[in-house]
Amino acid sequence: MPAEPLRVRADGRFSSRYLDTDAVKVIRRLNAHGFTAYLVGGCVRDLWVSAEPKDFDIATEATPRQVKRLFRNSRIIGRRFRLVHVTFHDKVLDVSTFRAQVEASEDPHDPMIRTDNVFGTAGEDARRRDFTMNGLFYDLQAGELIDYVGGLNDLERRVIETIGDPWVRFREDPVRMLRAIKFAGRLDLRLADDVFQAMLDCKDDLKKAAAPRLFEEIVRLLNRGGAYQSTRLLYKTGIMDLLLPEVSERLDEKLAADSVSPMWGYLRALDECVRSGTRVSQVVMLGCLFLDLFDELLYDEGANAGIRDLTLCIDRVLRPLALRMHMSRRDAFRLKQVLVAQRRLAGLVKIRGRRGASNQLMSREYFDESLHLFRIMAETRGRFADEVADWGERVRR
Ligand code: ATP
Numbered sequence: 432m433p434a435e436p437l438r439v440r441a442d443g444r445f446s447s448r449y450l451d452t453d454a455v456k457v458i459r460r461l462n463a464h465g466f467t468a469y470l471v472g473g474c475v476r477d478l479w480v481s482a483e484p485k486d487f488d489i490a491t492e493a494t495p496r497q498v499k500r501l502f503r504n505s506r507i508i509g510r511r512f513r514l515v516h517v518t519f520h521d522k523v524l525d526v527s528t529f530r531a532q533v534e535a536s537e538d539p540h541d542p543m544i545r546t547d548n549v550f551g552t553a554g555e556d557a558r559r560r561d562f563t564m565n566g567l568f569y570d571l572q573a574g575e576l577i578d579y580v581g582g583l584n585d586l587e588r589r590v591i592e593t594i595g596d597p598w599v600r601f602r603e604d605p606v607r608m609l610r611a612i613k614f615a616g617r618l619d620l621r622l623a624d625d626v627f628q629a630m631l632d633c634k635d636d637l638k639k640a641a642a643p644r645l646f647e648e649i650v651r652l653l654n655r656g657g658a659y660q661s662t663r664l665l666y667k668t669g670i671m672d673l674l675l676p677e678v679s680e681r682l683d684e685k686l687a688a689d690s691v692s693p694m695w696g697y698l699r700a701l702d703e704c705v706r707s708g709t710r711v712s713q714v715v716m717l718g719c720l721f722l723d724l725f726d727e728l729l730y731d732e733g734a735n736a737g738i739r740d741l742t743l744c745i746d747r748v749l750r751p752l753a754l755r756m757h758m759s760r761r762d763a764f765r766l767k768q769v770l771v772a773q774r775r776l777a778g779l780v781k782i783r784g785r786r787g788a789s790n791q792l793m794s795r796e797y798f799d800e801s802l803h804l805f806r807i808m809a810e811t812r813g814r815f816a817d818e819v820a821d822w823g824e825r826v827r828r
């Protein structure tokens with residue numbers, strides 16, 4: 432890897448309409464006080480491919496204390512990984528000091544990185560990052576991208592490459608495998624062959640990663656328009672067998688998993704919603720992933736079961752999943768309500784005084800989410816068209 436970075440003028444390529452004005456202010460102030468400071472990571476990657484960044488991270492040579500002194504609206508956070516949060520009325524910006532990659536643990540059986548707080552140079556800071564496309568800096572003063580890791584070339588080729596050996600980088604931090612899958616789905620990028628192979632070889636290490644981090648990443652796979660592709664990769668790599676065995680078993684049961692499971696259709700529909708700018712709640716996203724597990728129960732044979740039996744059956748499947756996924760109690764409960772409501776929406780529960788009953792359902796706070804999931808299911812499968820129309824009518828009335 433060259434010590435001197437590649438510098439590329441960003442004019443034209445950089446969609447400045449997405450550039451965050453507060454981040455620009457923070458960088459200019461750091462620069463004005465003599466500190467090198469760049470935009471870094473995901474926002475640079477996204478700006479380069481004309482995607483809208485989710486958040487703007489800043490990397491600087493200033494230490495956390497020096498940063499803190501420059502911004503009244505800031506505080507130092509984190510023990511292991513100290514950085515500064517600069518708060519604006521609608522957002523918080525992360526300002527972190529250039530850091531070097533720390534040596535992995537000495538124990539060859541446990542190569543995971545546990546501390547991460549050694550200050551370093553910009554080049555070192557780029558190289559400790561996970562993927563080449565995530566190691567880019569944007570120098571506002573010069574209007575240039577700074578590339579120490581070959582990230583621009585890989586982005587142009589639309590390939591995800593780790594910085595350094597993928598087997599080493601995945602063993603250091605197995606969650607990176609999920610991050611690669613997330614970016615591949617979201618940005619429609621290909622995994623480099625060795626990255627894919629390393630995932631097959633290292634996936635068992637995911638068992639060692641902290642469960643909340645794993646499942647946080649799974650939710651992130653779903654929420655930015657790449658749910659279908661990312662979930663396909665989870666399946667193809669066998670990571671789904673490890674993290675969501677209920678779902679992958681169900682796919683195996685359905686044999687030719689490629690086309691047969693409606694889950695793929697739900698996830699595609701979810702991506703379309705997200706890409707068109709429709710707000711989709713986390714519960715509806717999880718619903719798209721899990722709905723097929725409850726298919727017969729909700730829309731077919733189960734239709735004769737009493738509501739208590741139905742709830743119990745849903746609980747039996749959902750509870751272990753929710754626990755394992757560290758779903759909040761609120762989300763888990765809401766997801767159950769949304770699933771139970773599917774049968775009512777499908778008109779499969781015969782209730783006396785139907786109008787009163789539907790008004791009651793419509794007054795529930797989980798109604799909108801329930802109907803959203805029901806629509807996705809009905810449209811994907813070409814079922815219940817009349818019910819969808821009827822509910823639409825009732826909502827408009
Ligand atoms: P997103 O758009 O989902 O926020 P991101 O690339 O910005 O994607 P973040 O989790 O916000 O991801 O992390 C910011 C940056 O920190 C990344 O771009 C990457 O450079 C670095 N980073 C994050 N997680 C890791 C990791 N596990 N290992 C190494 N570097 C990481």
Ligand code: MG
Nearest residue numbers: 473474485486
């Ligand atoms: Mg980010």
